[in-house]
Amino acid sequence: MSMAQRIQGQPVLIIGGGRGGTALLEMFMGDNLVSVLAIVDTNPDAPGLRLAKDLGIPTFTDAAEALQACKGYADCIVYNLSHDDSIPGKVSEVFGDNRVSSGPEVKLFWQIVMNVKQTKDALERSQNQLQAIIHNAMDGIITISEAGEILGFNPAAEHIFGYPQQDVLGKNVSVLMPEPQRSEHDGYIKRYLQTGQARIMGISGREVVAVRKSGEQFPIEMSISEMVLGGLRYFVGIVRDITERKLAEQKIAHLAHHDYLTNLPNRALFLNNLDQSLLFAERNGHKVAILFLDLDGFKQVNDSLGHDVGDLLLQEVASRLKQTVRASDTVARVGGDEFNFVLNNIESGEHAALVANKIIAVLSEPFDLKGQRCQIGGSIGISVFPDDSDDLEKLIKQADSAMYLAKHSGKNNCKHFRETLPG
Structure with a gap:
C-alpha cells in the first residue's frame, strides 16, 4: 500500500533502527529540508522505531513492505544502515535506479552524523550549563x-x-x-x-x-x-x-567617631570639629568657646546603684546635653563622666558662661532611673578662642584647668580660664 502524499523536503527512508538510524532520524527531524517517510528494522523494539513512533513516523519490520509503501515518492533516497546486503537490489526493483546509500558510503555518513550529534549535544550541554550559571x-x-x-x-x-x-x-x-x-x-x-x-x-x-x-x-x-x-x-x-x-561601612565609620554608649561624638570627632570651628572662626573673625564638663556625684551613683544604672544615667545626661546646645555646636563624651563642648560664634566669654550655667541647671534636675531617683551636678571650665589662646591643645588644657578650679570651688558651678591666673 502506497503512503504517498504531499510533503515538504527531500523524502528519505531509513533502513536500520539501531544507533546509526536513530542518530540519523534525530538529525533529519531538526532539518526542514528533509522529510522522513518511514524507518525499518527487523527488531520491532529497536530504539529508532520507538523514537519514530513517538514522533508519529511510520515504522516497518520488513524492508520490502516499507519500500512498496514509499514507491509513490519517485525521488526518495534510501539510507541503508543495516547489514542486509540484499537491500540495494530491493531498492532497485522498486525505484529502478541507484537510489540507495549503503556500505562504506553510509558508514562514513553515519560517522559524520554521529560526530555532528556529539558536537550538537556538547554545545547544548555547554549552553545549558551557561544558562544554569546565569540563572543561579x-x-x-x-x-x-x-x-x-x-x-x-x-x-x-x-x-x-x-x-x-x-x-x-x-x-x-x-x-x-x-x-x-x-x-x-x-x-x-x-x-x-x-x-x-x-x-x-x-x-x-x-x-x-x-x-x-x-x-x-x-x-x-x-x-x-x-x-x-x-x-x-x-x-x-x-x-x-x-x-x-554600605550600611555596615557607615556603621563602622559612625562607631569610629562616636561613643558607643551615648552616641555622642567621641574625642577624635570632637578634635576634628573643634579644628574646623577654629579655622572658620579665624577666617570670619568669630569667637569659639570650649567647655569642659565633669559630672559631680556620678561615681557615687555608679558605685551604689550599679554599672547598669550608671550607664543609663550617662545616656540620660547625653540626651539632656544635646537638647541644651544648638545643632551647630558640638557636645562630645571624652571620658567616663567627662564631656567637652564646642560653642561656635559666641559673643563673649560671658555668653559661654550663660550656656554653662544652663547646662548645670539642666543636670541639677533629678533623674528617674529604673525607679531609682538620683541627683547629680556638674563642674564646667571655659576657655575662649582667640581671647585665651589660638592653639587647639592649649584651649582644651585651659578649659580643663578651669574645670578643676570649679570643682575646688564647691562644685556644681563654672569657671573661666582667666580666673585660674594669679592676681
Whole structure:
C-alpha cells in the first residue's frame, strides 16, 4: 500500500533502527529540508522505531513492505544502515535506479552524523550549563544591545531591581538609572561607539547608584564588558547590590567617631570639629568657646546603684546635653563622666558662661532611673578662642584647668580660664 502524499523536503527512508538510524532520524527531524517517510528494522523494539513512533513516523519490520509503501515518492533516497546486503537490489526493483546509500558510503555518513550529534549535544550541554550559571548566579547579569536595549535579565537582576524579566526586555537600560545619568546614558553609548573612549567600560567593581522599580535609589557595584557575536556588539553588566555593605561601612565609620554608649561624638570627632570651628572662626573673625564638663556625684551613683544604672544615667545626661546646645555646636563624651563642648560664634566669654550655667541647671534636675531617683551636678571650665589662646591643645588644657578650679570651688558651678591666673 502506497503512503504517498504531499510533503515538504527531500523524502528519505531509513533502513536500520539501531544507533546509526536513530542518530540519523534525530538529525533529519531538526532539518526542514528533509522529510522522513518511514524507518525499518527487523527488531520491532529497536530504539529508532520507538523514537519514530513517538514522533508519529511510520515504522516497518520488513524492508520490502516499507519500500512498496514509499514507491509513490519517485525521488526518495534510501539510507541503508543495516547489514542486509540484499537491500540495494530491493531498492532497485522498486525505484529502478541507484537510489540507495549503503556500505562504506553510509558508514562514513553515519560517522559524520554521529560526530555532528556529539558536537550538537556538547554545545547544548555547554549552553545549558551557561544558562544554569546565569540563572543561579547571586549577582545580577544584564545583557544589553549596542542601542542600549535590555536583551537579558537573570533572576538575580529581577530580585535586585524588582522588575520581572518580561517587564524590562526591549527597554532601554537607562530605566535602571537615576537622573541625570538616565538622560545622559544614550549619549554616552553613542560617544563610546564613535570614539572608543569609555568611562566605565572594562572597569571592575565601579560603585554607582541605581533605581529599583519602586523608585528607591540604592548603591550597586557594577562591571561592564563588551562582546561581539555574529558581527553584532553586545554589553554585559554584572551588578551587585551593596546596600548592606554600605550600611555596615557607615556603621563602622559612625562607631569610629562616636561613643558607643551615648552616641555622642567621641574625642577624635570632637578634635576634628573643634579644628574646623577654629579655622572658620579665624577666617570670619568669630569667637569659639570650649567647655569642659565633669559630672559631680556620678561615681557615687555608679558605685551604689550599679554599672547598669550608671550607664543609663550617662545616656540620660547625653540626651539632656544635646537638647541644651544648638545643632551647630558640638557636645562630645571624652571620658567616663567627662564631656567637652564646642560653642561656635559666641559673643563673649560671658555668653559661654550663660550656656554653662544652663547646662548645670539642666543636670541639677533629678533623674528617674529604673525607679531609682538620683541627683547629680556638674563642674564646667571655659576657655575662649582667640581671647585665651589660638592653639587647639592649649584651649582644651585651659578649659580643663578651669574645670578643676570649679570643682575646688564647691562644685556644681563654672569657671573661666582667666580666673585660674594669679592676681
